[in-house]
Amino acid sequence: MSEEYIIELKSITKTYDDNGFTAVEDFNLQVKRGEFVTFLGPSGCGKTTTLRMIAGFELPTSGQILLDGKDIAQFPPNKRPINTVFQRYALFPHMNIYENIAFGLKLKKMSPEVIKKKVSHVLEMVDLEGFEKRKVSTLSGGQQQRIAIARALVNEPKILLLDEPLGALDLKMRKEMQLELKNMHAKLGITFIYVTHDQEEALTMSDKIVVMNNGRTQQIGTPEDIYNEPSNAFVADFIGQSNIFKGIMTGHLKARFAGGEFECMDDVHEGTLVDVVVRPEDVIITGPENGTISGKVTSVIFKGIHYEITVESGKYEMVIQSTKSAKVGDEIGMKLDPDGIHIMIAEDHTTRFEAEIGDDLNLVYSDHSIRCDLTKLFAGSRIVDGQLLDQSGEKIDTSDIKVMVSIEPGDIKMSDDVDAGLTSGNIINLIYKGDHYSYVVRTIHGHDLIVDDEYLWNMDDMVGLILPEEKMTFAVRK
Amino acid sequence: MKKAFARKYLGIPYAIFLILFVIAPLLVLIYYAFTNSTGQFTVKNLVGFFTDPNTIGTLLYSLGLALAVTIVCLIIAYPIAYSLAMSNFNSKAIIVMLFVMPMWINFTLRLTALKEILTAIEGNLAFHPFINSVIGMTYDFLPFMILPLYNTISKLDLSLMEAASDLGADSKQVFLKITLPLSMPGIVSGIAMVFLPAMTNYVVLDMLYNSTYIMGSLIGSYFSAYDWHSGSMIALVLLLIIVAFTLLTGGTEEEDKNRGALL
Numbered sequence: 001m002s003e004e005y006i007i008e009l010k011s012i013t014k015t016y017d018d019n020g021f022t023a024v025e026d027f028n029l030q031v032k033r034g035e036f037v038t039f040l041g042p043s044g045c046g047k048t049t050t051l052r053m054i055a056g057f058e059l060p061t062s063g064q065i066l067l068d069g070k071d072i073a074q075f076p077p078n079k080r081p082i083n084t085v086f087q088r089y090a091l092f093p094h095m096n097i098y099e100n101i102a103f104g105l106k107l108k109k110m111s112p113e114v115i116k117k118k119v120s121h122v123l124e125m126v127d128l129e130g131f132e133k134r135k136v137s138t139l140s141g142g143q144q145q146r147i148a149i150a151r152a153l154v155n156e157p158k159i160l161l162l163d164e165p166l167g168a169l170d171l172k173m174r175k176e177m178q179l180e181l182k183n184m185h186a187k188l189g190i191t192f193i194y195v196t197h198d199q200e201e202a203l204t205m206s207d208k209i210v211v212m213n214n215g216r217t218q219q220i221g222t223p224e225d226i227y228n229e230p231s232n233a234f235v236a237d238f239i240g241q242s243n244i245f246k247g248i249m250t251g252h253l254k255a256r257f258a259g260g261e262f263e264c265m266d267d268v269h270e271g272t273l274v275d276v277v278v279r280p281e282d283v284i285i286t287g288p289e290n291g292t293i294s295g296k297v298t299s300v301i302f303k304g305i306h307y308e309i310t311v312e313s314g315k316y317e318m319v320i321q322s323t324k325s326a327k328v329g330d331e332i333g334m335k336l337d338p339d340g341i342h343i344m345i346a347e348d349h350t351t352r353f354e355a356e357i358g359d360d361l362n363l364v365y366s367d368h369s370i371r372c373d374l375t376k377l378f379a380g381s382r383i384v385d386g387q388l389l390d391q392s393g394e395k396i397d398t399s400d401i402k403v404m405v406s407i408e409p410g411d412i413k414m415s416d417d418v419d420a421g422l423t424s425g426n427i428i429n430l431i432y433k434g435d436h437y438s439y440v441v442r443t444i445h446g447h448d449l450i451v452d453d454e455y456l457w458n459m460d461d462m463v464g465l466i467l468p469e470e471k472m473t474f475a476v477r478k
Numbered sequence: 479m480k481k482a483f484a485r486k487y488l489g490i491p492y493a494i495f496l497i498l499f500v501i502a503p504l505l506v507l508i509y510y511a512f513t514n515s516t517g518q519f520t521v522k523n524l525v526g527f528f529t530d531p532n533t534i535g536t537l538l539y540s541l542g543l544a545l546a547v548t549i550v551c552l553i554i555a556y557p558i559a560y561s562l563a564m565s566n567f568n569s570k571a572i573i574v575m576l577f578v579m580p581m582w583i584n585f586t587l588r589l590t591a592l593k594e595i596l597t598a599i600e601g602n603l604a605f606h607p608f609i610n611s612v613i614g615m616t617y618d619f620l621p622f623m624i625l626p627l628y629n630t631i632s633k634l635d636l637s638l639m640e641a642a643s644d645l646g647a648d649s650k651q652v653f654l655k656i657t658l659p660l661s662m663p664g665i666v667s668g669i670a671m672v673f674l675p676a677m678t679n680y681v682v683l684d685m686l687y688n689s690t691y692i693m694g695s696l697i698g699s700y701f702s703a704y705d706w707h708s709g710s711m712i713a714l715v716l717l718l719i720i721v722a723f724t725l726l727t728g729g730t731e732e733e734d735k736n737r738g739a740l741l
Contacts, residue, residue, distance in 0.1 A: 018566070057640050077643040090641040094659045103655075104645035155645065 005066075006033045006191050007054070007159060012063035012073075014049055014215075023049040025215045027063070031159075031193065031208075036185050038194045040202040041212035042238070047195045048163055050212075054193065055084045055161050067158070083152035084161040088168060089144045091136045097123075097147055098132035104155040122154040125184070142173045149184075159191045166201065178204055199239050203227065211235050232344055236277040243278040243318050246346065248440060248450050250429050255343055256440055258316045259448060260293035261429070262336050266343035271431040271438045273346040273409070273450065280308070280321040282340030291333020293318075297326045315446040351449055352406045354477060357398040361388055363405065363474075366445070368422045370405065371469050377403065377476050402477045409450045411471035414439070414463040421466035425449065427457055441465060507717075510710035523711035533696065533712065540692040543608065544676035547615040551623040551672050552665065554616070559627035559664075560657075563634075574628055578621045585618070589685040592617055596686070607683075607690045614682045622671035630664025631657070674720050 012027040024046040031037050039047035052058045054065060056077035065073040072080055083104070091100050098119055105115045123129050126146035131139075139147065145165060152160055162181075166174045182205050185192050196202055202209050203223040211218040211226060211234075219231040230236035233244050247257025249272045255264050257276045268274060288294045295313030302325075309320040311332060318334060326332060355363040355370060361383060363370040375381050380391035388396045418424045428448070429440035436454045441463065443449060449465065457463065514520045527533050558577065562570055580588060596610055597603055603610055634657065642652045678694035691699075693716055700709030 055640075055644060057644075076648075077640065078646045078648055082644075084641070084644045086637050086641060088635075088637065090635065090637040092638060092641070092656060094662075103642070103647075107646040107651065151645070 004032060005030045006035075006068060007031045007193075008064075008066040009050075009054070010064040010066065012050065012053060012060045012065065014046075014053060014058060015061045023215050024053070024060075027215075027217060029210060029217075029220065031191060034189045034191055036182075036192045036194065036205060036207045038196060038202040038206035038209045039212060040196060040199060040209050040238075041218075043197055045212040046215040047197075047210075047212050049215075051084075051161050051163055051193060051195050054159070055082060056080050081158045082161060083155050083157035083159075084163065085145075085148050085152050085165045087164045089148040091144055091147055091151070093136050095136070096132065097128075097134050097136070097139075100136065100147060101151045101154050103151065108155075118154055122150040125153070126150045141169055142177065145169065145177065149181075153184075153188070153190070157190065159193060162192060162194045164195055164197070166196075174201075181205065203239070211238065213238075229342060230277060230344070233275045233277070233346075236275075236342070236344070241280050241319060241321075243280065243283075245276045245278070245316065246450075247274050247276045247343075248272070248429070248431070248438060249274060249343075250431060250440070253338070255341065256429055256448070258293060258318065259314045259442075259446075262292055262341055263338045264341040264343055265338045266341075268343050268345065275344045275346045277342040277344065278318070278336060278340065279342075280319045281306075282336060283318060283320040283322075284335040284337070284340075285309075285320065285322055285324060285326065286333040286335050288331045288333045291335045294331060294333045297328050297330045297332060300326055300328055350406045350408055351412070351447075352404055353447075354402045355405050357401055357403060361386065361398070363403055365405070366423055370422070370472070372403065372472075372474055374398075377474055404475045404477045406473045406475070407467050407471055410452045411468060412449065412451045413466040413468070414441070414451055414453050414457065415466055416463070418462055418464045420464035423467075424462060424464045427459055427461045427463060430457065430459060507710050507714055510706050511714045512711075514707060523707050526708060527711055527715055536691045536693060536696050539690065540677045540694075543611055543615075543692060544673050546608075546612050547619065547676040548623075548669055548673045550612060550616045551620055552668065555620060555623035555627055555668065556661075556665075559624050559631055560661075563628055563632035574624070577624050580617070581621045585681075586685065588617070589614060589682060593686050603687050604689065607688050610686050611683055611688055611690065611692075614686050614688075615676050615679065618679070618682055619672045619675060622675075623668040626667035626671065627661065627664040630661050630667070634660055670724065674723070678716065 008031070009027055009029045012024060013022065014024040015022045027046075027050055029037075039050060041047045049058060053060050053073075056072075056075055056079075060073050063073065064071045067080070067082075092103065095103070101119045101122060102115045105118060110118075119132065120129070123131060126149055128143060128146055128150070131143075131147070136144065136147075145168075148165070165181075166177050169177060178201060181192075194202075194205065203226075206223055208220065209223055209226050210220050213234050219226055219235045221229070226235060226239055230239060230242075236242045236244055243258075245257040247255050249268045249270050250256045250261055251270055253264055253267060255262055255268075255274060255276060257274075258278075285291075293313050293316075295311040295316075295318065297309055298312050298317075299308075299310040301308040303321075306321045306323050307325045309322060309326050311318045311320060311334065313334070320334070353365065355365040357374070358364040358369060360369070361374055363372045374388055375383060378388070378390060378396060381396060382389055388398060390396050413421070415421060423443050423445065425441040425443035425447075427439050428442050431438045436452055437456060439451045439453060439457065441449045441451055443465065451465065511523055512519055512521065514522060562573055592614060593603070596613065600606060600610075638660065639652050639656055642656045643649070647655060677692060678697070680692050680694035680698060682688075683690060683692065683695065693712065697709045697712050697716075700706070700712065
């Protein structure tokens with residue numbers, strides 16, 4: 001079983017002693033012999049730390065790293081048959097190119113003739129024949145990069161680790177090197193583990209991508225899987241461009257989001273709260289009447305092979321990539337094929353809206369007042385004679401401060417009295433969920449809110465929405 | 479155009495300073511070195527330098543003393559500088575400062591204290607003039623060795639050491655093949671800061687009631703005997719030794735940016 005995998009990481013966790021920061025948490029991965037695996041994520045997501053643990057520069061706090069079935073997690077770097085290409089090359093400035101590349105071979109006490117042969121062979125491979133006597137400082141960034149790769153490859157490692165190796169190169173050079181690395185990988189058959197924050201680079205080069213965020217694996221899969229079937233909103237947002245909507249399953253293979261009801265291909269149980277990903281290139285532009293939803297074009301940007309069109313539809317915004325242009329201000333319809341809709345079970349369905357601060361130091365939202373203790377929002381502030389003062393006693397100008405109000409869907413109540421609550425709306429969807437109903441209420445402001453209620457209401461009923469103040473959470477929005 | 483003029487004027491005070499305090503004294507020094515008491519040109523002083531066994535003996539003794547002081551300083555300073563530069567202390571700067579702080583306490587006071595301590599240990603300072611000189615000078619010059627070393631080592635790219643160990647070097651090999659060669663600029667600066675003063679700073683010896691002669695004492699004695707010509711020649715020869723040393727070590731160093739500097 002483990003024969004198939006060259007390296008296995010088992011529940012690797014790295015917590016730093018000095019500040020207690022957990023950089024990587026419960027990381028699991030199996031890499032097949034000869035695979036090209038990429039760790040992808042924003043900076044600080046733990047991808048480099050994971051790579052450094054494989055290299056041996058950092059030791060995991062817990063977990064196993066099995067190389068050919070043997071745990072090497074606590075081995076020093078020089079005892080691992082793994083070599084690294086560093087982000088800023090890390091070529092030894094006091095040695096020439098030959099000495100740099102021969103460094104590892106000399107340590108292995110190989111004969112000078114063998115070393116010479118191997119060095120010139122590997123220089124040939126990176127297209128820098130005859131560079132033996134050159135000094136490191138006389139090489140361009142791209143050439144230094146190749147030497148760094150040559151220096152690692154000459155040791156014939158079982159695994160080659162590459163830590164954002166192309167980050168310092170310009171775009172054109174980077175594209176060239178991507179191809180070259182890919183070719184090199186195909187030719188040598190060595191397992192590559194590559195770290196990058198560039199999603200395009202990851203999609204171009206990898207057999208397998210590990211998407212990471214906040215020290216945790218978000219998704220492991222082929223580039224196609226990751227792009228077409230992102231497992232959560234983070235992955236969808238990080239990989240490629242996407243429109244992400246909050247929605248709810250309204251029937252078998254039916255979902256309501258972005259102000260419309262669409263047919264989809266993901267069989268998710270009716271009533272489930274979902275995040276919906278729509279790739280910009282999957283949106284079909286139709287006439288205003290023929291689309292599932294319609295909206296007004298707010299911007300058109302020419303991107304070379306396509307136009308990037310932004311459409312405002314009610315409270316929602318849809319970005320579309322199309323070879324056909326549109327004019328700003330045009331009313332257009334939008335349609336989606338079922339396979340262009342990707343449904344993910346939602347992790348968070350909190351309703352959020354912005355409120356202003358009124359003269360009486362309470363919040364104001366659509367002519368309704370929300371009681372809120374502002375002194376809790378501004379550290380050290382206090383209210384004296386109806387004025388909000390900060391720590392030093394200065395008056396805080398509240399006129400252009402907005403407060404973000406959040407409330408969970410289960411905490412919203414519906415009422416017959418349209419004016420009973422903060423806002424009101426029409427019921428546009430209802431789903432029976434066994435012990436209660438889930439309603440989609442389109443508010444007078446154009447939001448589709450999901451409200452859970454145990455009583456039965458009718459479609460198209462106009463209801464007041466009561467948002468209890470004690471269930472709200474507040475945050476200052478700058 | 480206007481800007482260029484302004485910049486040129488800014489340089490004038492420095493030019494005057496250089497002429498008055500560097501070039502003119504140097505010319506005066508050369509003049510005295512190659513003239514006799516009646517003001518005529520002569521190479522007698524130069525010949526005298528290399529034929530007087532007293533001068534040559536002092537030169538060799540000074541070289542030996544300076545060498546010993548430099549080596550002792552280097553042996554003490556490198557581990558300190560290395561461990562400080564590599565450590566993760568938040569208070570690194572404070573610890574470095576502690577090592578440098580003796581520089582801020584009056585020099586004569588420090589040496590007087592040292593003299594008392596050495597006297598208490600040895601009884602009579604006259605018995606171990608060489609060792610006392612080494613101790614005194616090491617005490618005095620150690621900060622000048624630590625600082626350039628610390629500066630150079632703390633600026634080393636840690637990924638170079640990681641790369642070396644990644645390529646199979648154990649910690650000893652990493653040190654010998656990467657860390658040590660790359661800290662050479664700091665070592666050279668440190669040597670320059672310690673070796674040359676150690677050859678001439680006879681005040682340390684005087685303060686320790688030391689009767690041995692180093693080059694500095696020799697120059698001092700010539701000048702106090704009003705033989706400015708021989709004294710100048712010795713100073714000139716020392717200057718040339720210094721220039722030669724600098725050219726041999728620092729001058730060949732291509733990457734000047736890696737040179738360690740004081741603070």
